[in-house]
């Protein structure tokens with residue numbers, strides 16, 4: 296397998312915030328933009344297979360992703376309520392059953408659908424707020440780069 300990641304990438308600076316957020320929204324590694332970082336919909340790999348970035352940077356790291364997931368679900372519910380209020384203003388006889396059913400569906404299905412995105416978005420936010428330490432860069436490189444050739 297040919298490596299698409301080299302020393303230049305290790306030495307490269309922090310991606311811009313726009314790039315980080317875009318990668319988070321696309322379910323990509325925030326550091327290099329590489330894909331295939333999930334084993335399944337709910338299981339993330341420990342490190343990025345392309346750049347070696349360790350996703351769980353400290354114990355309890357992904358608690359923040361639950362907050363992101365919560366905010367996404369709340370955002371959709373807010374939009375639903377606003378649309379309902381708009382319709383209700385024009386037709387006061389409109390029932391609440393359909394909007395309530397949609398709301399329940401969003402509240403249950405939404406967090407499951409957005410689970411992996413919430414993790415990559417959180418990882419992107421974290422990398423934005425806390426750039427990698429040299430030690431983390433070296434460990435990431437060690438995880439993906441071949442060992443240096445011996446001198447003899």
Ligand SMILES: [Zn+2]
Pocket residue numbers: 324325326327328329343344345346347348
């Ligand atoms: Zn990566």
